[in-house]
Amino acid sequence: MERLTLLAFLVTLVGVAAVAIAVSPLVVFLAEYNAGRVGVYVEELGGGYFRVVVEYNITVPLRDFTLKVKALRGGEAFYEASTGDPSLEAGETLALIIDANAIAEADTVVVEAAGSIAALYPFNFTVVVPAEELVGVYQP
Amino acid sequence: MTDARGFLRRLASSLAAGVLKAVAYYVLVVYVSPLVSVYLYRAVAAQPVAVEPPLPRGALLAAGLLFIGLTVAASALRDTIAAPLLRATAAILAFIFVFLVLWGGVVEAEVEQAGVRFIVSLDLSALIAVYFVFTTVPGIILPIVWFYLEKAAEGTGH
Numbered sequence: 001m002e003r004l005t006l007l008a009f010l011v012t013l014v015g016v017a018a019v020a021i022a023v024s025p026l027v028v029f030l031a032e033y034n035a036g037r038v039g040v041y042v043e044e045l046g047g048g049y050f051r052v053v054v055e056y057n058i059t060v061p062l063r064d065f066t067l068k069v070k071a072l073r074g075g076e077a078f079y080e081a082s083t084g085d086p087s088l089e090a091g092e093t094l095a096l097i098i099d100a101n102a103i104a105e106a107d108t109v110v111v112e113a114a115g116s117i118a119a120l121y122p123f124n125f126t127v128v129v130p131a132e133e134l135v136g137v138y139q140p
Numbered sequence: 141m142t143d144a145r146g147f148l149r150r151l152a153s154s155l156a157a158g159v160l161k162a163v164a165y166y167v168l169v170v171y172v173s174p175l176v177s178v179y180l181y182r183a184v185a186a187q188p189v190a191v192e193p194p195l196p197r198g199a200l201l202a203a204g205l206l207f208i209g210l211t212v213a214a215s216a217l218r219d220t221i222a223a224p225l226l227r228a229t230a231a232i233l234a235f236i237f238v239f240l241v242l243w244g245g246v247v248e249a250e251v252e253q254a255g256v257r258f259i260v261s262l263d264l265s266a267l268i269a270v271y272f273v274f275t276t277v278p279g280i281i282l283p284i285v286w287f288y289l290e291k292a293a294e295g296t297g298h
Contacts, residue, residue, distance in 0.1 A: 018274035030183040122263040
């Protein structure tokens with residue numbers, strides 16, 4: 001009977017440990033994300049180009065990270081550009097250069113950043129902005 | 141007489157333990173879980189937004205009362221096959237509850253600021269899978285296994 005009680009205790013311990021291990025990168029990510037350690041902004045480069053930038057300063061890496069920009073007119077996408085990083089680590093910056101002429105006809109621009117937190121939790125951050133207000137800093 | 145007194149004493153201690161566990165479940169279900177789910181939503185939105193928990197208060201109360209009932213009944217009936225079946229049922233219901241409290245596995249927040257729309261989503265399927273494998277499955281299988289092992293041990297006089 002004592003062995004069964006010990007086994008029950010060990011099973012409970014393993015369960016709690018597994019959930020704690022699974023949760024910990026998520027908790028760290030959300031805490032640092034809320035502290036503003038991810039910067040997403042669009043700047044005008046001159047020469048008719050925009051640059052969409054993601055500055056990542058969160059301790060937990062984002063796996064299979066992609067940065068995508070879509071230009072929409074009347075709800076229909078007519079232009080798309082993207083770049084990616086297999087593992088976006090703390091201190092890294094990813095940028096995408098956009099030709100202003102290519103998106104000149106757009107009424108809306110969608111910037112989408114997506115990745116997987118610690119390869120476990122798919123995370124997606126999308127900004128939908130009127131084309132004439134594209135240049136700026138985007139943090140919810 | 142001694143048997144009846146012993147039975148009543150065992151029943152009383154089972155009920156007391158069951159009620160204590162049930163109160164803990166109730167606090168967890170009705171008070172802690174809405175806070176967790178709302179915090180999760182706000183963390184994803186990265187700002188304080190007015191959020192209703194994914195389950196209405198009535199459903200939370202019903203879940204709390206159901207866990208209370210199952211726990212008390214399992215404790216009171218611990219020498220019968222009903223006890224492990226009730227514990228297995230409680231484990232399944234706990235999983236369903238956790239699934240719903242975690243917004244069905246996908247937390248999605250939409251916020252508008254100065255004409256700019258932010259849509260943020262977070263997929264928690266991995267966490268739900270870990271919870272299912274390491275907590276729910278043992279919670280379903282082990283009480284039944286242990287019931288039969290205890291019965292076997294009693295049968296051999298150990």
